[in-house]
């Protein structure tokens with residue numbers, strides 16, 4: 001097995017594009033190294049992207065925030081301003097594993113591992129995050145909801161890597177939240193995850209919403225019907241009921257020992273409502 005750690009994007013892309021056998025990007029390694037140890041993957045080439053400055057930076061661009069794909073959950077949490085603007089994205093990233101795992105685990109790795117239960121992905125989708133990819137054909141932008149196609153299946157082409165995520169500018173009275181259900185208090189995979197981002201007008205009426213659900217289908221879902229169910233409301237009880245119904249209708253979960261189809265569907269409805277109420281409360285005070 002060959003290990004390379006280039007310090008430019010072009011170098012990383014050239015290595016991955018020219019690889020003969022199986023090639024993998026290495027970010028924090030909290031999925032990849034575990035899978036290698038379990039003999040689930042056996043790459044011929046590993047390209048460590050952590051020396052590439054663009055993948056490690058957090059920058060503000062005209063009110064938007066660009067987060068490098070190899071920024072860790074711990075670095076996100078410690079950022080002095082990001083938590084105020086995107087509390088849901090930060091809380092989702094910091095639900096990943098333990099303190100030790102958060103010191104390594106990255107947003108890019110969480111997305112590119114291709115798990116429908118990945119915690120940061122519903123929060124990024126609710127936020128309207130766009131992934132910037134670099135590959136042999138140049139750069140392109142893809143909404144995060146279009147990156148994952150199914151379990152372990154990504155829309156990335158050979159040689160392409162996720163470089164960063166762009167979070168859009170926040171209007172006044174906007175905020176977000178992420179909640180997940182796990183049977184324990186930590187260190188577990190989401191049975192259901194819900195991300196909600198809201199914008200309110202001066203009278204606390206919802207003017208913009210994005211709702212995303214994790215672990216209830218083969219990929220993390222953006223649920224526009226759930227957003228439509230609450231836009232124009234103050235998230236009063238009838239709007240909450242519509243939100244629950246839309247979330248429930250979107251679910252196509254697996255049925256396994258961690259949660260039956262019925263259970264996951266019920267939990268998705270409840271979590272969507274609770275997450276929206278937290279986002280609403282935060283948005284009111286912004």
Ligand SMILES: Cc1cc2nc3c(=O)[nH]c(=O)nc-3n(C[C@H](O)[C@H](O)[C@H](O)COP(=O)(O)OP(=O)(O)OC[C@H]3O[C@@H](n4cnc5c(N)ncnc54)[C@H](O)[C@@H]3O)c2cc1C
Nearest residue numbers: 025027028029030031032097106108109110112118119162
């Ligand atoms: C003890 C433990 C607890 C965990 N708990 C959780 C949890 O609660 N919630 C959760 O969601 N996950 C959890 N995980 C899984 C894992 O920590 C996360 O998915 C993490 O975000 C992966 O990031 P990473 O940087 O370590 O990825 P890596 O392991 O480096 O990479 C993961 C995959 O993505 C690919 N990849 C990485 N970066 C890129 C990129 N920029 N472009 C293209 N491909 C890329 C790699 O080739 C690999 O296939 C846990 C893992 C462990 C070991």
